Amino acid sequence: MKPSLILVCLLCVTVTAAAQLFVPANQLFGRADSLRGQLTPLRTCYDISYYHLDVKVDPDARHISGSNLFRFTAVEDFSRLQFDLFDNLRIDSVMYNGQELPFKREYNAVFIDFPAAVAKGRIDSFVVHYSGHPVQAKRAPWDGGFDFKKDSNGKHWIATACQGLGASVWWPNKDHQSDEVDSMLISISVPQGLTNVSNGRFRGREDLGDGYTRFNWFVSNPINNYNVAVNIGDYVHFADTFHGENGVLDLDYWVLRENEAKAKPHFRANVKPMLRAFEHWFGPYPFYEDGYKLVETAHLGMEHQSAVAYGNKYQNGYLGRDGSGTGWGNKWDFIIIHESGHEWFGNNITASDIADMWIHESFTNYSESLYIDYHFGKRAGQEYVHGNRRGIQNLAPIIGTYHVNHEGSGDMYNKGGVLHNMVRTIIDDDEKWRQILRGLNKQFYHRTVDYGDIVDYISKHAGRDLSSVYAQYVRHANIPTLEFYFNPDGKVFCRWIADEPAFNMPIRIRTKGSKYQFIQPTRQLTPVSIPGLTRSNLEVDTFNFYVGVLVNE
Ligand SMILES: [Zn+2]
Numbered sequence: 001m002k003p004s005l006i007l008v009c010l011l012c013v014t015v016t017a018a019a020q021l022f023v024p025a026n027q028l029f030g031r032a033d034s035l036r037g038q039l040t041p042l043r044t045c046y047d048i049s050y051y052h053l054d055v056k057v058d059p060d061a062r063h064i065s066g067s068n069l070f071r072f073t074a075v076e077d078f079s080r081l082q083f084d085l086f087d088n089l090r091i092d093s094v095m096y097n098g099q100e101l102p103f104k105r106e107y108n109a110v111f112i113d114f115p116a117a118v119a120k121g122r123i124d125s126f127v128v129h130y131s132g133h134p135v136q137a138k139r140a141p142w143d144g145g146f147d148f149k150k151d152s153n154g155k156h157w158i159a160t161a162c163q164g165l166g167a168s169v170w171w172p173n174k175d176h177q178s179d180e181v182d183s184m185l186i187s188i189s190v191p192q193g194l195t196n197v198s199n200g201r202f203r204g205r206e207d208l209g210d211g212y213t214r215f216n217w218f219v220s221n222p223i224n225n226y227n228v229a230v231n232i233g234d235y236v237h238f239a240d241t242f243h244g245e246n247g248v249l250d251l252d253y254w255v256l257r258e259n260e261a262k263a264k265p266h267f268r269a270n271v272k273p274m275l276r277a278f279e280h281w282f283g284p285y286p287f288y289e290d291g292y293k294l295v296e297t298a299h300l301g302m303e304h305q306s307a308v309a310y311g312n313k314y315q316n317g318y319l320g321r322d323g324s325g326t327g328w329g330n331k332w333d334f335i336i337i338h339e340s341g342h343e344w345f346g347n348n349i350t351a352s353d354i355a356d357m358w359i360h361e362s363f364t365n366y367s368e369s370l371y372i373d374y375h376f377g378k379r380a381g382q383e384y385v386h387g388n389r390r391g392i393q394n395l396a397p398i399i400g401t402y403h404v405n406h407e408g409s410g411d412m413y414n415k416g417g418v419l420h421n422m423v424r425t426i427i428d429d430d431e432k433w434r435q436i437l438r439g440l441n442k443q444f445y446h447r448t449v450d451y452g453d454i455v456d457y458i459s460k461h462a463g464r465d466l467s468s469v470y471a472q473y474v475r476h477a478n479i480p481t482l483e484f485y486f487n488p489d490g491k492v493f494c495r496w497i498a499d500e501p502a503f504n505m506p507i508r509i510r511t512k513g514s515k516y517q518f519i520q521p522t523r524q525l526t527p528v529s530i531p532g533l534t535r536s537n538l539e540v541d542t543f544n545f546y547v548g549v550l551v552n553e
Helices: 008-022 029-035 257-282 336-341 353-376 378-391 414-427 430-443 449-462 467-475
Strands: 047-056 064-073 080-083 090-096 103-106 109-118 122-131 143-148 156-161 185-192 203-207 211-221 232-233 236-246 247-256 294-298 308-311 349-351 448-449 481-486 494-498 507-511 517-520 538-540 547-552
Touching: 008 143, 029 353, 090 103, 090 109, 109 122, 185 353, 232 247, 232 294, 236 257, 247 257, 257 294, 257 336, 257 353, 257 430, 349 353, 353 378, 353 414, 353 449, 378 414, 414 430, 414 449, 414 467, 430 449, 449 467
Parallel strands: 047 185, 247 294, 294 308, 349 448, 481 547
Antiparallel strands: 047 064, 064 122, 080 109, 090 122, 103 109, 143 156, 156 232, 185 211, 203 211, 236 247, 481 494, 507 517, 507 538
8 A cells, every 4th residue: 555645645635535524425436436446247257367467668658568368267157247447548459269359448447248158167368458658647656557757877767556546557457456366477578778577576588579678577476456566677686585484585676776785784774674573463474485575666665565666765764754753753664664564464465345445554554563562662662653643634434435446534544553552452462462463364364355354353353342443443534532420429430422323442541640440431321430530630541542531520
């Protein structure tokens, strides 16, 4: 996912939230959104297992041309299917068993008809040939498409970024996060003198004899479409290894020639400490077979699987800034830590509908604090989470609308991180919490998930029902308020004011200076039995619990 947008995103959040507040939901989405976001039988009838994407990029003309082979298993008998390609790109032909298939286009969806039914269980393939001028990103990575730039030597420096918008902005595929290939070959041809770096392992280069060189990269793990990336530039390469939980992990770095000297010490200071911290909290890096890479881009960054896009200019913080205001965010490179965190949450565990993008961003935002926790202590990590609250808007839910390719509010970053820290505090057993985070990555290894998968898993392994906690913070814009009543006779009562009808959440309170104790408020007024508790000595743990507090007579 996109990096947490400390400045830029606040604007987007406000605009999105306003749209959601004042426009009825049924007027927000149209036919094009459904074609893109809905899993109709025309998409579920085939299960993609492999792509071979083979594209030539002409940087001067800003033109691409090539093909993508779809290998699939028929899930049921069918004779028509849908794939996706933005309508500004031309489809030159769709080839199947040596014959051209007829196709129809509607918005960015393409429907092809097979000459006879493809029988359930059959493994088959077709190839889409296409060409054109792809959408050019204006402010990658927050919009999508090709980012055509030049380095300071005037050499082409090009990258793709397409999260949210979709990979079909530049290549034909089944553009829905629920279906990932098992492996993929990415062949990108570029003018001689330039290098292309994509995901997975380098499989070699071929001189095409026409002034172009083809670079072949092979991904041997499931990969979601928006992670498939082109990175073209005058790159230099250096390598290292990390001895981790699953053995030796290859680290490969591709940076602009002019930045090699800066990159070496900076990557050394960030990458291995990141891998040590994340393997501790989340389990083994999920893609040892494909290695780990950082590839320098002109845009800020993106979690491109096993080829993380890096554009933070070799400095700590988020372009040098600490969004939390605590100082902890300036001790490490935001883009290396955040985008690599997505290798576990986003790439290993992928939301099957983009409405659940909060799963990617909440855990990855939280991973930043766990990085701090590992290297600087638990209190430091909590201070960072607390500091990030200043970026939260609470204007719209962090979950989006299903089936229309719609993501929730930008609060999914900071509010999501706050939520996970709160759940850890409720569970009150740090080793159990760590095993839950590792367990999620094991249970849903290389899989796609939805809201229920994550919340049910956490509740089950925490040994308590956390469904109303997640529902309040994910499905509603508001945070809950804890309301206290202090009676003249000394009795104290409290209750939650919340949107969730069955909201209940344990919370820590104390009399000033004493030790925190958990109480178990619900929506109904319940007595609070803490001896000596008064209006003036009540303290609620609002450092870890992101709640309102209201004290009545
Ligand atoms: Zn992200």
